[in-house]
Amino acid sequence: MKAKVGIDERGLRHDGRRPDEMRPVSMKVGVLANASGSALVEFGKTKVLAAVYGPREPQQRFMVLPEKAILRVRYHMAPFSTTERKSPAPSRREVELSKVIREALEDVVITSEYPRTVIDVFVEVLQADGGTRAAGITAASLALADAGLPMKALVASVAVGKIAGALVLDVDEAEDSVGEADMPVAAAPDLGLITLFQLNGVLTEEEVQRGLSMALRAIEQLVAMEKTVLKQSYEVVEE
């Protein structure tokens, strides 16, 4: 029988995690041949693919800025990514998430180097088990770096949730469905900047602060992991 979703008497979650523990994280870069850069990121069963195309001149020539590249982001869920088939038509949720993901990346990509171009970031959720935007932002950051686009810093993201009165890191779908709050955070630790901040639910100011430090600690580790993975994508002989 499945463990009850919450926190048990040992202080552990339904899948045996401590409150401040992430699911197993996996990151791979350069997973697609056609894209300028790509990455596959998994947070537990959540599996998200990101690809970057460009900078390139857009088909619609009016869609440019004279001083910098435009970032275009699409967050999209594959129809088979959810328990019930998800219609491939973009939902309102996907429209909003595309926007906040774009905004989570805009401040770190040095777009001023490529005026009059567009940089496309495609985020495809292949399997959704909670934390898809967080895994998506992490994958997008890796894909941008893999594309060789200059970035002031790398970005990663994780959500903090509140279940059974306790703050927990990296909520999965089961926890999210019974959760009292969900607070996705993205940050660029090298810049000390929070680039995405949302709260869906009810928290006290103290919980917001505590949840944030929980998220920021995890994000630091995720960015360190991004760096390791990027490094490993090159056979650099350090001598």
Place this chain on the structure above:
Amino acid sequence: MSVTPFRLPVIPALKRQSYLSLYKRGVRDDGRSIRSPRQVEIKVGVLDKAEGSALVKLGNTQVLAGVKVEVTSPFKDSPNQGVLVVHAENVPLASPIFEPGPPDENAIELARVIDRSLREVKAVDLGSLVIRPGEKVWNVWVDIYVLDHDGNLFDASMLAAMAALMNADLPDYEELETGEISLRRGVGGRKIKVDHMVVTVTTAKVGSYIIVDPNFEEEVISDYRLVLAFDEKLRIVGAQKTGSGGMKLEELQEAIKVSKEAAQIYFKVLEQARGGS
């Protein structure tokens, strides 16, 4: 697909400078402090056909919210709950930057942030919107209509949505032999049960300043905005950073502090609107 805004109006550099030099003295171009919202005015019951309505003026920003109700079947996973839907339209007459067409990402974000902030704290008692459990429930539509955009659509829309909900009546109805529900629109039944009041407070980071309730120009020159939703106990019931700039932790802490103060001003106006309706 979300695209970097590429058709924003140009704010003269001198205007930006003059905003910043005003902030340095703690004030704004209209004389208010950097921590104060603009003059707020709420009129409720401004429409007869809608079950509830409110017109909010926040400075020059005007938002009209209308509540319409319908009878519907409940969702399978919540047979004993009514349905609340928030929708927002950036009507083209409200601003030269709005285009006709389906809601864009800004309108969708606006509606979803308001929807979440109401939903999570259970501002509306969905359990009270049941006509026949598992079969017939009320579907409450809150349609937010932005009429004049001079910045801070979030706060104005939330005030309008709240005021319209508090003003809304569920019409009398009759259960027909077929099981169908026949409404007597316009014949006052009972009020929608609103258990919590929610406001959002939007702050913007401009230069090195955190300002409350940005006008449109201030929004354009800001790095980002932070929308914080509060209930009457000043618990945080929703949040959204919007805009491309990154936010420092200290800025968030300062924004929470100043937003709590501004929230109390909005609550006062909302109380008055409730009492006056």
Place this chain on the structure above:
Amino acid sequence: MMKAYGQIALPGDRLEQRVEAERPFVMEVGGEKVATVVGIISQREGKAYFVPLKSIYVPKVWDVVIGLVESVSAASWMVDINSPYQALLYAQDFLGRSFNPSTDDLYQILKPGEYVKAKVVAFDKTRSPLLSVQGEGLGRFIKGAVIDVPPARIPRIIGKKRSMTSLLEEKTGCSVFPAVNGRVHVDCPSPELEAIAIMAIRLIERESHTAGLTERVAKFIEEERRRRGI
């Protein structure tokens, strides 16, 4: 901490002030030098250089590039130069004389799919890069092969004072032209030698930042030739 050439730096990493680098690979962020792409810090003669491992080619005036003709318009060709910006080559420039639209059929002169070696003669933030084939050795490639490599690898394929390219040419008998935009043209005495030259370039591409590369490339070509009996 390991010193010396080969130390990796990642986007967001702070670098010592003495590290020399080009924009945009290293930029000032909050008063500090920060790597913006994956690269290595290479130490040579007491100096430290940031070498990007991946880069995007942005044209500079006087760069000699290898362009792929993509389409033909009224009085010019649109040329892909492996850059965010598509380049323009005017018919008048290519023909070296004034162009007469009623008698000159551009499509017959230079077809989509053909490669040209051209120099960038104009480019700024407001205009597409403009190419010219007026100059020695410039123009359409009529033989040989062009291979794509990451632009960041081109400096290694060229080598110090063209040493690597000279080695390739000497050992294979091919003429080798590595263009800054990430394309290499090889023109060889035989298809076998062309195959060997391309394999050698791929080897440089793969192992571009490892020590003793020149020796390995020389050995590789010699062994391939011996194995194939050429």
